[in-house]
Amino acid sequence: MKQFLNDSIVPTIMKFVNTKAMMALRNGILYTMPLTIIGSFFLIIACFPYDPVVEWLGSVNLLGPLFQVTGATFDIIAIAAVIGIAYEYVKAEGYPALNAGIISFVCFLILQESSVMSAGGEEVGSVINKAWTGGKGMICAILIGLIVGYVYSLFMKKDIRIKMPAGVPEGVANSFTSLIPGVVLITSTFIAYALFDIIGNTTLLELIYDVIQTPLQGMTDSLGGVIMMGFLIPFLWFFGVHGSTIVGGIMEPMLLANTLENQAILDAGLKLTQANGGHIVTKQFLDQFMTVTGAGMTIGVVMFMVFFAKSARNKEIGRLSAVPALFNINEPVLFGTPITLNPMLAVPFIAMPVISGLILYFAQATGLVPLFGGVLVPWTTPPIISGFLVGGWQTALLQLFVLVLSFFVYLPFIKKLDKMNVEAEVAAAAEEAK
Numbered sequence: 001m002k003q004f005l006n007d008s009i010v011p012t013i014m015k016f017v018n019t020k021a022m023m024a025l026r027n028g029i030l031y032t033m034p035l036t037i038i039g040s041f042f043l044i045i046a047c048f049p050y051d052p053v054v055e056w057l058g059s060v061n062l063l064g065p066l067f068q069v070t071g072a073t074f075d076i077i078a079i080a081a082v083i084g085i086a087y088e089y090v091k092a093e094g095y096p097a098l099n100a101g102i103i104s105f106v107c108f109l110i111l112q113e114s115s116v117m118s119a120g121g122e123e124v125g126s127v128i129n130k131a132w133t134g135g136k137g138m139i140c141a142i143l144i145g146l147i148v149g150y151v152y153s154l155f156m157k158k159d160i161r162i163k164m165p166a167g168v169p170e171g172v173a174n175s176f177t178s179l180i181p182g183v184v185l186i187t188s189t190f191i192a193y194a195l196f197d198i199i200g201n202t203t204l205l206e207l208i209y210d211v212i213q214t215p216l217q218g219m220t221d222s223l224g225g226v227i228m229m230g231f232l233i234p235f236l237w238f239f240g241v242h243g244s245t246i247v248g249g250i251m252e253p254m255l256l257a258n259t260l261e262n263q264a265i266l267d268a269g270l271k272l273t274q275a276n277g278g279h280i281v282t283k284q285f286l287d288q289f290m291t292v293t294g295a296g297m298t299i300g301v302v303m304f305m306v307f308f309a310k311s312a313r314n315k316e317i318g319r320l321s322a323v324p325a326l327f328n329i330n331e332p333v334l335f336g337t338p339i340t341l342n343p344m345l346a347v348p349f350i351a352m353p354v355i356s357g358l359i360l361y362f363a364q365a366t367g368l369v370p371l372f373g374g375v376l377v378p379w380t381t382p383p384i385i386s387g388f389l390v391g392g393w394q395t396a397l398l399q400l401f402v403l404v405l406s407f408f409v410y411l412p413f414i415k416k417l418d419k420m421n422v423e424a425e426v427a428a429a430a431e432e433a434k
Contacts, residue, residue: 112128256283262372280364296348305418
């Protein structure tokens with residue numbers, strides 16, 4: 001079975017995730033990360049979990065400026081994504097890529113209405129509607145970024161471009177190079193916008209949101225989505241494939257969109273509940289409960305090695321892995337134990353994230369733990385602290401519970417492995433003594 005997976009399943013998965021489209025998606029989405037993390041710092045201050053602090057911020061008129069920053073970061077992640085994905089696609093093809101990113105951004109803007117209705121019922125024109133440049137526009141941004149990246153690269157490969165003579169500054173030459181693909185892409189986007197506006201009185205962006213993004217978010221925000229993510233990440237890691245990057249790259253747009261929609265509910269002055277449209281499965285759900293202390297939640301293994309291991313090898317690995325594990329880095333224990341390709345630890349390694357995800361899902365569904373708003377923390381934030389920052393003391397307490405639980409889930413398996421290592425060390429010592 002292991003040989004079949006190594007020879008057939010894993011190569012197929014790797015062939016898919018290493019396609020130019022998937023690489024551009026993964027790398028392009030990373031451009032949104034600084035925005036969400038920086039925006040979270042300001043959001044934590046604005047929504048500080050102590051009412052007197054929030055009241056003081058309001059009294060000195062700082063709440064508005066704080067939310068101004070969160071709106072300028074969270075609410076433009078689709079812009080960062082549409083530029084970043086097209087840029088990374090063309091860059092991977094080996095061509096100057098910035099113009100492709102700008103064209104992608106223009107196409108994205110063309111597909112949305114440039115007017116909004118004011119509270120008084122008046123139409124206000126010449127605007128960029130931030131309702132569509134944040135989480136709601138993510139799938140459209142991904143599709144536009146990939147299409148523009150592909151088409152732009154195709155023009156470059158076919159050498160369909162305006163060539164400037166030698167000696168022309170590079171920036172000027174690149175600008176002319178992008179004219180022909182730019183005209184084709186922007187004209188095509190114009191036609192798409194006009195057709196949907198004239199025939200359906202809607203926009204392609206809205207259609208993509210209703211037909212594609214909303215169902216995908218619903219699938220993600222389900223028990224099936226939890227089990228799938230919890231299984232796939234450690235499953236891929238078991239074979240030495242970076243499951244966190246692969247699955248995270250695919251799922252992050254949906255998880256981030258769920259997070260931002262939750263924050264939009266809070267911004268509207270509503271209580272964040274499922275009844276009001278709140279999502280359970282968000283980016284924090286994955287980061288703080290399914291990959292906390294690393295893929296497979298291996299803190300249970302580290303705790304055993306540090307405090308209970310009898311094998312000299314395991315004790316040393318535990319000492320080396322303890323500090324990285326506190327910052328959600330677990331490569332030392334993954335490859336040092338090893339856990340990868342080790343059938344003795346496969347069951348707890350794959351099962352623990354699923355168990356943790358199911359516990360959190362039901363805790364939030366029943367109201368024991370609040371749904372997550374828009375606060376995001378760097379993935380290296382230590383557990384318990386990260387739980388408190390994204391969801392308050394209830395989340396921190398539940399996070400502590402699942403981390404302790406990981407020790408008992410791993411215990412019978414790592415204990416058996418430790419015993420085998422002790423026997424091997426004793427045999428090796430006896431052999432050397434001869």
